[in-house]
Amino acid sequence: MTSLDKRPGEPDGRGAIEISGLRKSFGTNEVLRGIDFRVGPGEVVCVIGPSGSGKSTLLRCVNLLEEPTSGSVNVVGVDVTDPDADIDAVRRRIGMVFQSFNLFPHLTALGNVMIAQRKVLKRDKAEAGRIARENLERVGLADKIGSYPAQLSGGQQQRVAIARALAMGPEVMLFDEPTSALDPELVGDVLGVMRGLAEQGMTMLVVTHEMSFAREVADRVVFMDAGAVVEEGPPARVIDDPSHERTRTFLSRVLDPAAARVGEGE
Amino acid sequence: MTAEQMKTAAPGGLSRRRRRQLSLGGQYGLFIVVVVLVIVLADWSTLQRNFANWDVAKGLFPEVITVGLRNTAVYTAVGFGLGLGGGLLIALMRLSSVPPYRAFATAYIEIFRGLPLLLIFIFVGVGVPLAFPGTNIPGGAVGQAGLSLGLAAAAYMAETIRAGIVAVPKGQMEAARSLGMSYPRAMWSIIIPQAFRIIIPPLTNQLVLLCKDSSLVLFLGITLEERELTKFGRDLAGQVGNTTPIIVAGICYLLITIPLSLLARRLEARQREAR
Numbered sequence: 001m002t003s004l005d006k007r008p009g010e011p012d013g014r015g016a017i018e019i020s021g022l023r024k025s026f027g028t029n030e031v032l033r034g035i036d037f038r039v040g041p042g043e044v045v046c047v048i049g050p051s052g053s054g055k056s057t058l059l060r061c062v063n064l065l066e067e068p069t070s071g072s073v074n075v076v077g078v079d080v081t082d083p084d085a086d087i088d089a090v091r092r093r094i095g096m097v098f099q100s101f102n103l104f105p106h107l108t109a110l111g112n113v114m115i116a117q118r119k120v121l122k123r124d125k126a127e128a129g130r131i132a133r134e135n136l137e138r139v140g141l142a143d144k145i146g147s148y149p150a151q152l153s154g155g156q157q158q159r160v161a162i163a164r165a166l167a168m169g170p171e172v173m174l175f176d177e178p179t180s181a182l183d184p185e186l187v188g189d190v191l192g193v194m195r196g197l198a199e200q201g202m203t204m205l206v207v208t209h210e211m212s213f214a215r216e217v218a219d220r221v222v223f224m225d226a227g228a229v230v231e232e233g234p235p236a237r238v239i240d241d242p243s244h245e246r247t248r249t250f251l252s253r254v255l256d257p258a259a260a261r262v263g264e265g266e
Numbered sequence: 267m268t269a270e271q272m273k274t275a276a277p278g279g280l281s282r283r284r285r286r287q288l289s290l291g292g293q294y295g296l297f298i299v300v301v302v303l304v305i306v307l308a309d310w311s312t313l314q315r316n317f318a319n320w321d322v323a324k325g326l327f328p329e330v331i332t333v334g335l336r337n338t339a340v341y342t343a344v345g346f347g348l349g350l351g352g353g354l355l356i357a358l359m360r361l362s363s364v365p366p367y368r369a370f371a372t373a374y375i376e377i378f379r380g381l382p383l384l385l386i387f388i389f390v391g392v393g394v395p396l397a398f399p400g401t402n403i404p405g406g407a408v409g410q411a412g413l414s415l416g417l418a419a420a421a422y423m424a425e426t427i428r429a430g431i432v433a434v435p436k437g438q439m440e441a442a443r444s445l446g447m448s449y450p451r452a453m454w455s456i457i458i459p460q461a462f463r464i465i466i467p468p469l470t471n472q473l474v475l476l477c478k479d480s481s482l483v484l485f486l487g488i489t490l491e492e493r494e495l496t497k498f499g500r501d502l503a504g505q506v507g508n509t510t511p512i513i514v515a516g517i518c519y520l521l522i523t524i525p526l527s528l529l530a531r532r533l534e535a536r537q538r539e540a541r
Contacts, residue, residue, distance in 0.1 A: 065440055092446030102441035106459050116445035119455055161441075168445060 014041035015076035015093065015171030015203050017062060022071035024057055031057045033227040034071070039172075044204045046214035046235070049224035050250055055207040056099075058224070059176050062205065063094045076171045092120060095165030099177040101157040103149040109136060109160045110145040113167045121168065128167075135163040139193045155186030162193055173197065175206040211254055215239050223247045315508075322510040326502060330511075333491065334498035335518050337407075341480040341494055344408055345415025346473055352416060353423025358453070360428050371424065378421035384482050387414045391486035407492035411483040415476050426468045430461035467537065470530035474523045495519060 017039040024032040031054045039045045047055045060066040061073055064080050064087050073080050076093045104112050113132035117123045123131070136145055139159035149157050158178055165173060175194065179187040191213050198204055198217045208214060214221050214235055221238040223230045225246050231238060242248050280288075360371035378386070390403060391410050403409040434457050442452035462469075481496035493501065499515030 063444055065444065088443075088446050088448050091444055094444070096441075096444035098437060098441065100437055102435075102437035104438065104441070104456055104460075106463060115455060116442075116447060119451055120446040164445070 014201060016041050016043075016074075017172060017203070017205060018072075018074040019058075019062070020072055022058070022061060022073060023069045024054075024061060024066060025069045031227050032061070032068075035224075035227075035229055037222060037229060037232060039203060039205050042201045042203055043219045044198045044202075044206065044217055045220050045222060046218040047205065047207045047222045047224060048209070048211070048214060048239075048250070048254075049230075053224045054227040055224050056176050059174050059205060059207050062172075062174055063091050063096055065096075088120075092168055093171045095162075095168060095170035095173040097158070097161050097165055097173070097175045097178045099180050101149070101154070101161045101181070103157050103161055103164070105149050107148075108145065109141060109147050109149070109152070109163075112149070112160055113164045116164070117167055131167050132163070135167045136160070138166065139163045140189065153186055154182045155189045158182065158190045159193055162190075162197075166197075172203045172205070175204065175208070177207050177209065179208070179210055209254060211239055211251070223250070225250070317509050317513050319508055319510040322506050322508045323514055325506070326511055326514050330495070330498060330514055330518060333493055334495040334515060335522075337492060337494040338477065338480050338496075338519075339522070340408055341411040341415065341483060342473065342477045344405075344412030345419055345476050345480065348412055348416025349419025349423050349472070349476070350469075352420030353427050354458075356420055356424035357427035357431060360424060361431060375421045375424055378418050379425075381418070383414070383418050383479055384485060386418055387411070387482045387485055390414045390417075407483060407486060407488040410486055411480060411494075414482070415479060418479075419472060419476055423469065423472060426465050426472070427461065430465035431457055433464050434460045464537070467530045467534040470526055470533065474526045474530070477522050477526070478519065 019038070020036045022032055022035040023030065035054075035058060037045075047058065049055050057066055061068045062075055062080070064073075068081055071081070075090060078085050078090045080087060080090055103109075104115065107115060110129070110132050113135055114125075114128045117128040117131060118125065121128075133142070133145065136142055139162050141156060141159055141163065144152060144156060144160070147156075149160070152160065158181075162178075178194070179190050182190065187210070191210060194204070194206070194213070195217050206214075206218070216235075218235050220232060221235045222232040223238055223242070223244075223246075230244050230246055231242065237243075238247065239251060242251060356371045356374055359367040360375070362368055362371075387410075390413050394403065395401065403413055405412065431453075438456055438460065439452055442456040443449070447455065480494055483492075483494055484497045484500070488497065495515040495518050499512040502511035503509055
């Protein structure tokens with residue numbers, strides 16, 4: 001949909017994520033029970049699974065919005081669980097997109113994309129403005145730079161949020177159910193932007209319920225249930241020919257909502 | 267219920283509507299009688315001479331504005347500024363993860379909300395110079411009144427500001443931190459601007475309260491040039507043996523407080539709509 005040409009000198013978007021033995025408990029509730037997996041440079045990995053399976057918590061452990069109870073998370077070459085790691089410096093290199101957008105409502109679209117460039121990367125106003133415009137154009141919102149979040153549709157807000165993350169020149173992008181809060185007709189634009197990023201070689205870890213997106217774009221799909229990875233592999237195998245019963249049950253409900261309703265009625 | 271049923275159900279043969287009409291009619295009648303009696307029986311010329319004496323009123327200008335109103339505004343502004351700065355600091359301490367900060371903030375808020383403002387004025391104006399002879403609060407009456415008002419206002423505003431900060435959705439801090447902002451940076455650039463937007467109406471009400479409370483400077487020893495509206499009105503009422511200066515001072519207060527209250531109400535209504 002939009003051109004995603006890379007500019008020279010930009011971080012190459014090819015950081016890697018390595019998670020090993022990751023556990024996370026909230027009180028006595030163990031949400032992650034020992035997760036191991038790797039996202040290689042330029043890879044797109046989609047995490048699927050029923051709600052409450054720990055997918056979002058896993059993602060939030062990668063940029064330390066949640067502190068892992070044990071295990072290690074290595075992102076862009078830094079072990080974020082190391083107490084001496086400069087977490088602010090690591091987060092600058094990791095883009096995060098939230099289910100609820102979390103745009104700053106007191107700033108315009110342009111202001112949203114500029115503020116962290118100005119305050120964190122200390123770019124001057126002209127440069128931050130130029131990069132912000134480029135990234136808003138990249139997500140197809142060149143005509144909305146002066147709009148406040150409340151004046152934008154959900155799909156537009158989410159694309160501003162993606163531009164906001166991209167303007168920092170991230171090496172890895174994390175997406176936490178980026179289309180789950182959107183009306184169905186607005187999902188396509190957001191997925192289109194994400195598809196473009198993937199084609200461009202960005203390392204992406206995506207928690208999603210969009211099976212067609214996972215099937216088309218992901219290099220690998222990870223199915224999680226009850227805080228553990230049940231199976232992982234290429235989408236053609238995990239989505240179309242799952243080897244575990246739990247994966248099959250989940251997929252039949254997601255891919256055929258009518259069956260899901262019958263199932264819930266039991 | 268149909269009208270027919272209502273008539274039969276009502277005791278004493280009167281319908282509900284009829285009874286309400288009679289009751290309202292009685293109230294209006296009584297009200298009009300009282301108003302007419304006051305108008306007829308009041309000694310208007312005496313009242314006018316004592317409360318709304320034009321010659322006395324004219325003699326108050328321009329000092330009631332250039333000294334009285336001006337000083338009221340200055341004391342209020344300084345008190346509000348100190349209260350806002352102190353309140354923000356205490357609110358952040360109250361939200362801190364460091365227990366001693368939280369304890370200090372809680373103690374401060376409880377103490378200064380629990381004391382009469384007059385006692386704080388006397389403490390600052392009389393107690394401090396008494397305890398440390400030769401020391402003076404910088405800024406004379408402005409410093410003393412501003413500090414007294416600010417000490418108390420900081421306690422009230424801290425609670426308001428804290429509520430505003432807590433009302434900003436958690437995702438805002440997460441989004442800011444995810445972009446690499448430090449906690450203080452995220453607070454200052456993202457959370458506090460939104461919090462203040464939420465609390466502008468209560469802060470406006472706080473300004474109205476401070477404007478009125480600045481009258482407590484009356485109890486400090488202040489010079490003629492430092493008099494604000496209340497002291498000015500009282501002094502001149504004593505000098506001319508007439509109540510008009512107090513009325514004029516009161517009108518001056520209302521000129522500030524009523525527009526501010528209306529503004530606060532309008533801002534509140536606009537915020538409700540925006541939600």
